Amino acid sequence: MGKQEDFVLRALEERDVRFVRLWFTDVQGFLKSVAVAPAELEGAFSEGIGFDGSAIEGFARVYESDMLAMPDPTTFQILPWRGEGPSTARMFCDIVMPDGSPSYADPRYVLKRTLSAAAEKGFTFYTHPEIEFYLFKDTPNSTAEPVPVDRSGYFDHTAQSYGSDFRREAITMLEAMGISVEFSHHEGGPGQQEIDLRYADALSTADNIMTFRTVVREVALSQGIWATFMPKPFTEHPGSGMHTHVSLFEGDRNAFFEAGAEYQLSQTGRQFIAGVLTHASEITALTNQWVNSYKRLLGGGEAPSYICWGHNNRSAMVRVPMYKPNKGQSTRIELRTIDPACNPYLAFAAILGAGMKGIEEGYELPREAEDDVWSLNERERQSLGIEPLPKTLYEAIRVAESSELLPEVLGEHVYEYFLRNKRAEWDEYRVQVSAFERSRMLPVL
């Protein structure tokens, strides 16, 4: 037994932990949890906890349902929301097959594999997400329009608002779980909040996002309100995105930084962006995986729907933020398509995979988009060579189906399952008769 495992076992003893929740993520990005008593944990470290993989969305081919969850002791945390007294802890797990080989169905392994492919080239991948979400007064109910907790707007300070109370408590909890929060404020829509997580390596960030979504929901419930990461809950208000800043490091040097280059952006950085743009349509199915995601992308404002990049251009899909002098280490690019309802492991893997492709094949970065892309007309965009992103989940699936990059990044199993699942979602969606149709047509037809 290694030191980290010992550390966990000691902590269980000292903190009077009664339950340990073992967390992992299914292919769609839903958190799964199995609770074990502390006494079982020692065994879990050495042999894993067996479970029936075929019962988890997208995990197993039916006949090989036996899988093992191996807790990763470096992710050990006490869960802060269980109140005083005996506490509960959680750890993320890696999924392995009974012979100890890592499972290709495990989204965490998908990301780990992509990260280690990049590491072989000498790169580590860092991400920094800005997560937006809405707070509603009540739990969802399918007939009524949800009511936001306030009517404020961007950066508004609201006296004794639900929002700021909520953010304070959520942030306290996140910090208690070792997740550093950089920034938080009220966003543009009524009841819409944004909380930014601190820069970290992509695997930790993905773990953190999974934790974050849970913490935010828990805190909301404890205050009698409802939190949602649905990408676009209102037609008229802005959607919730998860703008993500990404960068590559070579050792302790930021590989995107080059003093004196345009925007201080190195060749590596430019090729990375070129990779993301070239494969933008293919990876959209992962960064924006729901039918509803596309309503945000088409909604304008902060959400991009064209494949282009710009320096400080908020309408571009990839934004190169303003360079702050002497901050070479913080050179990064911001991806604005991704939304908070994605599976962060798969989405990060896809982004990194696309970017690395750009570096490996030495893609040329296209011209920068200097104008507000929304305000251009179709012809102007055409002449500038700016292509649109997929407009619906269906288009995204079609592009993903002919992608060579995605099966390489995701592995055959996840790739196939994911597409099958998304096709089913689309098929189900397109037969629905919507409120829009009724309100338009019932009166006149």
Next chain:
Amino acid sequence: MSPVPRPAGRATLLRLGFQELDDARDRLALLGEAAVELQEPLAETPDPDLALRGLVDLLEAVDDPETLRTRIVEDRQTARRLLQVLGGSRALSEHLLRHPEQWRELDDDTLASTRAPAYFMRECLVRAVGADPQAREPIASIPDTAAVDALRVEYRRLLLRLVARDLAHAVGVDDVAAELSDLAAGTLEAALAVARARVGEETAGSARLAVIAMGKCGGHELNYVSDVDVVFVFEPAEGTDETRALRAATQLAANLMQVCSEHTAAGTIWPVDAALRPEGKAGPLVRTLASHEGYYERWAKTWEFQALLKARPVAGDRALGAEYVAMVAPFVWAAASRDGFVADVQAMRRRVLEHLPAAEASRQLKLGSGGLRDVEFAVQLLQLVHGRTDAEVRAPTTLSALHDLTQAGYVGRDDGRTLHDAYCFLRSLEHRIQLFDLRRTHVVPDDDASLRRLGRSLGHLKDPIAGLEKQWRHHRREVRRLHEKLFYRPLLSAVARIPGPEARLSPERATDWLAALGYADPAAALRHLEAMTAGVSRTAAIQRSLLPVMLEWFADAPDPDAGLWGFRRISESLGRTHWYLRLLRDEGEVAERLARVLATSRYATDLLEREPNGVRLLADDLTPWGGTTLAAEMRASAGRQPCIDDAARAIRAVRRRELLRIATGELVGATDVLRVGRGLTALTDATLGATLELAERAIREIRGLDEAPTRLAIIAMGRYGGLELSYGSDADVMFVHDPVPGADPQAAAQYAQAVANELRRMLAMPATDPPLEVDADLRPEGKQGPLVRTLDSYAAYYARWSAVWEFQALLRAYPAVGDPELLTRFMAMVDPLRFPAGGISEDDIREVRRIKARVDDERLPRGADPHTHLKLGRGGLADIEWTVQLLQMRHAGQVPGLRTPRTLKALAAAGEAGLLADEDREALTLAWRTVSATRNAITLVRGKPSDNLPHTARERAGVAAVLGYAPGESDEMVNDYLRVTRLARGVVERVFWG
């Protein structure tokens, strides 16, 4: 009487070892009288040409050539030292030319007898940068650039003295390495003094910094040129806060590294590498004691503790350094009780080997198999394991540790001595290689000039190249042999009471160790070991020497337990035969093959268990035999049996042996899937041929016939016809006969029918080999039709009734055995049917597609995964073969290349004819190979055929191993399978479905 100077003859020059004779003569002439005196010392140098040229140049460069000339003539020792340096190191020759006055360093008799102590070298080096060696924290006082250069010149001066000792006075390699480490320690101290001057006295004073040497420098066994591995530890000086001290210490450390690594006008020293620090390159350069401790407590990995074994304070604050070493020691000696410790250590070694460029691997001194790293690994591993409880074996120096381990009985005395000799040799060779250019390299050069120089410098004055290669090969082989023994031998001592000063291991520790090595049931494994090695018989003694290495091979295979158990059973049935153990002991490859077979393949294990004598075959060439040789042997072997059934068994015994040969060849990676298919087909041809003759003889005897009333032949169909058989396949055939003129057709048909039935009976009857199922269901009218038809009957049937799918089946018809003329006529009859000149009609194409659609749907067994079913799954064999066959039926009339029963050949022909794009052809070819190889692997692992990827983890791991995947990569194998077949399906969608 002084000798008259006269030019040396060419023969003399050759004897002295010169290569460039004309130049040598001219240069010797320049030396005048001195030439005679110098002949002998020149002849002793590694490279006389180089030494002579260096001397002539040096005489020109010095201010006072006469003194130099006089000294080397007068003092033989001075001459030897100077010439050895000039002839052994080009880099130091150049150094001498730049600093000619330094030749006087070599004019010093104490060099022969006295090693420069560490404190002396430290003093020289620290003084060279203008610092006070007595100060608690010496600071350089001369300007920075000058100090950096001065350090380099002084370093080279001391190195020059050391090299002279090494080459001219035969100092032991361990002493040279220790002196080099002392020199490095002094250099680090001086570099620290320069660093202090750079950051300023006040800043420097705010932190106590200790430099800890790791690796070779820490172990007191440095090379001439290698990275010096260090770790920096600091504590704030009194009255300073930690943040300030951290900044100061980081600056000091970074500057120290730069001073040593920098390349200046005065050259370079060696790079300082701090990558062994906590978190490696990503971690902070310096840490406090407490921070180090926290890291080692929580995060460190096994290899980091292995590295700490050699930690030794060499410069900076000694007290702090000592505290650090005292802090890490308990961690080091507890490392062996960590989970999976041995597996970690072995995985590290595997990684090192894998990352070696293949071209270099065989000439690598350090990392290759049988290299220095093997010795160091073995010694360190034994130290970590036994040092936990035994403080006697904790020395950081490899050779000292080896000595201690031998003294304490953890390593046998002979093994210890052999390893010692090998290590000394390899290190000496490495030193001499590096010395020449003072370049960091661990690769033995392969050009004759370098090899000659190296050989001569190691004492092979006659035939230096061959002598060197031979000695090197010998030591490398010994290291490889012992390395394996050292790991596994202690396991035996736990069960067998081996006499003498051998390693000791308690049964509990042995069980742990076996479990760590991958044995699922270590208690049973220990019992097998006990059973095989108990007693004083010769068998037990041989087993004891054999098992350590067998245990390793088992451990590297997917099912070590099965391997050991199988080995015990085979040994028990063969143990007393005279050849068995000798074969395994003397032919290392046989034992390795046996281990691999037993721990991987049930199919081959079954074959071996039915007939243990098959072990002998493992010593043979594993290339599958051709059909003619096999047929001759089968016929001869059958002919010696009086009774028909025994004759059939004799034929099948040959087949069993050949199955084992082919299976073993595939398991050890010697035979690829195409060769396996061809080999199995040839084997089936021979078997059917010999059995057919036998069956005819039997029927003729029963019926009292002298002459056969008809001639018989067998047409191979399906995968058999395509030369693509796999282990479990039935032989798909059609029987054809042709009555001799004048014979009664009825009687001829009855005779043919009887022969076919007799043949099938002989091949299916129970025996000690897997039966060969002869399947004739592809014949006209299938099971309802007559088993045997005449050629005319076939022709009539195909002319009248036949549907497109029957012509499709005929694509793979192949004349296998029987009457040659009949075979030719049969093929001539079916060729126009299967390769229609104008291709098949649109209707027929539609029909083929419709049948395939139905087959896809109906034939897939219930519960099978449509993605991974090897035959009918997505991109599986049926997909590929139907695609190829449709192309054949449409185009073979025009494209002669397509007229082949073999899938890959047809694919290649379709590519050449432009019917398939290159990438499509490649995708299909790759998929066909992958699926076929997987199918074979499954049969080999499970012992029986299956068309599904295995469900159980152990079987899947076995299949992955047979296919060449490393342990723990079985899901990667599945992923690759899915990828390859998905791409193939993409092609099928376009090409077959259109």
